[in-house]
Amino acid sequence: MVKAKVLIIEDDPDQVFLYSTKFKMEGYEVLAATDGLSGIKLAKEKQPDIILLDIVMADVDGVTVLRELKKLNATKKIPVVIFTNLDKKELINEARKLGAAEIFIKTDFVPSAVVAKVAKILTK
């Protein structure tokens, strides 16, 4: 039984592997994109229940992706969780203003904690 569909947009393959493995273990369906543009496309097509979005990415950064996601009708209702290692107040504030559901620093949260957060958001 699949709990929910999770889309991970993250450009570091090791991290993608880590989180997908964990989420899959916990019974989630995992979709992954290694850059922002394909992530948006995937979101539009597959309509995940929640999106995990990295900020520091190769071509398009996370904030732009967030803005785009919240603009498109197809995706604006999907809750977006920002997870990053960039601890910059301005970015965090902007993400919050744009409507991110949650923002957290990767090093502060182990994968199981991430899963717990996602579950909480999905039950709301």
Add this chain to the structure above:
Amino acid sequence: MSFLKFLPLISCFFVLTLGIFVLAKKSPRAVKIIFFLFCLVVSVWLFGTFMMFRTTQDYLAIFWDRFIYAGVVFVPALMHHFSLLITRRKNQRLLLYTNYSLAFVFLFLSQTRYFVDGLFYYAWGVHTKAQFFHHLFLFYFFFFIFFLFYNVYTFYKSKANALEKAQSKYVLIAFGLLIGIGAFAYLPAYGISIFPFSFISGVLFTVVLSYAILRHRFMDIKIAIKHGSIYVSSIITTVILTFLFWLFLNKLFHLSDIGIAISSLIFALIIFSPLSKFIEKFANKHLFYSLYNYQETINHLTNKLTTIINLDQIIDLVVDTIKNAMQLDRSGVLLIDESKTPFQYQIAKVVGFNKKNGISLVQDNFLTRHLAVTQKLLVREELDFLSEQTKSPSDKQSFLTLKEHMARIEASLCLPLISNNKLTGIIVLGGKISGDAYTKEDLDLLAILANQAAIAIDNARLYKQVQDFNLNLQAKVEEQTKEITQKAKRLEKLLKMRSEFLDIASHQLRTPISVINSTLSMMREGDFDKMSKEEQNQMLEGVYLKGLKLRDIITDILSASEMDTAEFKIADFQKMSMEMMLEDVIKDKSPEAEKRGLKLIYQKPIAPLPPINISARYFEQALTNLIDNAIKYTPAGSIEVSANIKNNNLIVSIKDSGIGIPKDDLPKLFKKFIRAKNARQVYTDGSGLGLFIIKQIVENHPGGKVWVESKENKGSTFYIQLPII
């Protein structure tokens, strides 16, 4: 009406007095003689008229009438001649000779019966009848009279200066009145009974011209009216008025002689005092215009000076007011500028003087010394006297030279400005426009003014100094503030850069750590055991590589930090063989290249390389970094390393057949944390510090340079250049 018979006599008296007075003045010139003659013939007319009115005998009347014409015939010629002299006309000579000739002709004719003959009997008196030649005479008379007016008028319009214009005006008025009114005297010769009021014109003529003489120096006559003369005029006027009063009493009342006499005396005493005050005031206002008006003005100025603090205003006030109030032709102020050595004069303001002339006056310092010592004003006229008085022969000469100099630039008066017993400047004045000399009152007044002006100028200069100092101070403060603001801005920028560096550095460090930690946490929670063998291996591999990555990033960050400071200086230079270093590094890197399927080639130099001064540790780091980059960014192909000598420089090049660098990214390439766009796609975890570190290392080698040539998708070649000393 017998009094009116005296009118011609009184008129005659006035005119003759004026003529004699003019003649009596020093340096009689042609103009004065002619003027006197004119007055003489007019007096003849007036006197003759007087006598004629008084006679009771017909033949006497005719005699006196002819007597009159003997004078009158010369009026046109003399007027004409007079006008030529005062307008300084050179032409009309022929006309003048004609004029005189005709005058003599008419003189002869006037004594004949064909001029005037017979008598008209009027209520007021008699007059001869005009005959044939009289008519001719009238034409002649008015024709030639015209020339005076013409000449003076044209002179007034064109050639006259201000003073002469004023004089001409009065000449026209005086002669106009004389002829205009006096000509009515001809009418009785034609049977027209006009009472001879026209003789009053003589008085008017005299009054107007006297005014012109007094006020406008007409005919160059200088009159210094002393106060005594006011007294005298008061007496005369009182006498005249009392006389009239006496006549009046006599006519109207029939009192005893004593009664009339006493009344007249009382009258005289009553009117004398107010009359003399009136005359004094009148004279002050209109004749001594200079004295009355400017006294007040100068007093006013003196007071005002104490209230003004602006130097330019003070100077303007002093120069303009003195000049205008005293009606001078020139005035100016020179100030001493102590800040220059030797001290220099500056022209504060001059009006009417040429600036050069003003400075030339003080050029030889003689005037300065003199004024500084005497601290009193200097009048040009007294320089002769001073020259005589002084014992020193050089001073004698200097005084005379100064006098000439002053005369040349038309300066009459020098007032020293003394402050604190020192000479701080000079007020230089020209002469009065009216040509009058400076009176004692003038000089006293000016001395006081100079005193006040000196103080005021001193204050103003001090004030200006303070103002300037303030401005200067302000400018300095602004400069310092600017410096500080600039420093603060730079500091701010540095802090911003530093915080950015920390942000990125911390991000770079956190990334591998988060993976390591996450993996370990999953292991702790038992997830690891649930994974397949493949998954486990992949996870362990990822963690291991992240650990290495962490090490690399830490190294890079530390290097970059160290090199980023101004104090970073490589010290361990040693002469060594580049070939050996290159070979070492390549040997090191070959396994990695092989693993990726890349060919790492070392192109031996054509000729043996001389040993070169480098830091072993750092240079090796740079080379290794470059080769690392080449390996990282070359998916397939080869990397060529070579070293050669060119133009006294050693050039090492590392050429790869990798992804190349986009043109846009080339300029910023060697800066901190910059990674080309296409680099990220191939190797996402680069710290962005590699090239920055290489650049710091190379440029810390004296004369070292590093640069790149690249084309996207074709490959890049990095060059390092070091000079061979």
